[in-house]
Amino acid sequence: MQLSNIFIHHVYFWLKETGNAEHRAQLIEGLNKLSAVKTISQFHIGVPADTNRTVIEAGYAVSWFVLFANGEDQASYQVDPIHLKFVEDCSHLWSKVIVYDTVDA
Secondary structure (H helix, E strand, O other): OOOOOOEEEEEEEEEOOOOOHHHHHHHHHHHHHHOOOOOEEEEEEEOOOOOOOOOOOOOOOEEEEEEEOOHHHHHHHHHOHHHHHHHHHHHHHEEEEEEEEEOOO
16 A cells, blocks of 8 residues: 655664663663654654665664654654653664655655
């Protein structure tokens, strides 16, 4: 089923301490709390799949995939107090973050 008329926000996190299971669990806990933001339509918290091909980037620790109804909802999410608290509480855990935002082609 094709998704349409939505805003996709996909974030990949690399931990400062690669392989630290406790830090990964803390980040996942923070993302679960972040899911309470009202403008989020759906979300998925993931870890790298056990796949191995040259085109696959599996160096990240956790991914955060979020669907919003539109760009305005995503913009609201960025300044939502729950999102700001997540960054405050969890940013010490990651060394790198990459975000892919997409809309319909």
